[in-house]
Amino acid sequence: MIITISDFPLGEGFGINTNLLETNVLNLAVVIGVLVVFGGDVLTSILTNRQELIVKSLNDAEERFQEATAKLETAKAQLEVAKSKAEEIRAQGLVTAKQGSENLLARAEEDIKRLEETKQTSLRFEEEKAVEEVCSRVRELALESALQKVKKRLDTNLQRRVIDLNIALLGQLS
Numbered sequence: 001m002i003i004t005i006s007d008f009p010l011g012e013g014f015g016i017n018t019n020l021l022e023t024n025v026l027n028l029a030v031v032i033g034v035l036v037v038f039g040g041d042v043l044t045s046i047l048t049n050r051q052e053l054i055v056k057s058l059n060d061a062e063e064r065f066q067e068a069t070a071k072l073e074t075a076k077a078q079l080e081v082a083k084s085k086a087e088e089i090r091a092q093g094l095v096t097a098k099q100g101s102e103n104l105l106a107r108a109e110e111d112i113k114r115l116e117e118t119k120q121t122s123l124r125f126e127e128e129k130a131v132e133e134v135c136s137r138v139r140e141l142a143l144e145s146a147l148q149k150v151k152k153r154l155d156t157n158l159q160r161r162v163i164d165l166n167i168a169l170l171g172q173l174s
Helices: 020-153 156-173
Strands: none
């Protein structure tokens, strides 16, 4: 508490002012006055430093914002490039798949034609083989039948005539 002259009546001496509101205002006025007189320069430098820190922080934040904006734009551009490349790859994949399926179908058709030709060749071969077997069997049967008939008809008299006929034919050839 600060003691003021007005707190004392004239001629009575020093006393204490017990009114808190009056003394607090007076105390604050005295403290602020002392601070302004003696601490003005310190307070001004502190406030100036604080202001510079705030301005620097704002500038740094602005720079980071600009960098982030630039990176965002770069990322957007890269995304667009990636999208176009993905679309191009997808389109190329579709073309490749279509060509692959067309090639596969063409090869399958060629294989079918080749198999059909092989089948026809095999059928002709088997047919010729069967005809040859039938012809061979018919010759064997005809030969057997002819031999049996010759054996039945061949007697000594017929044998002599055949031999004589063959001798005569040989004689005419020479």
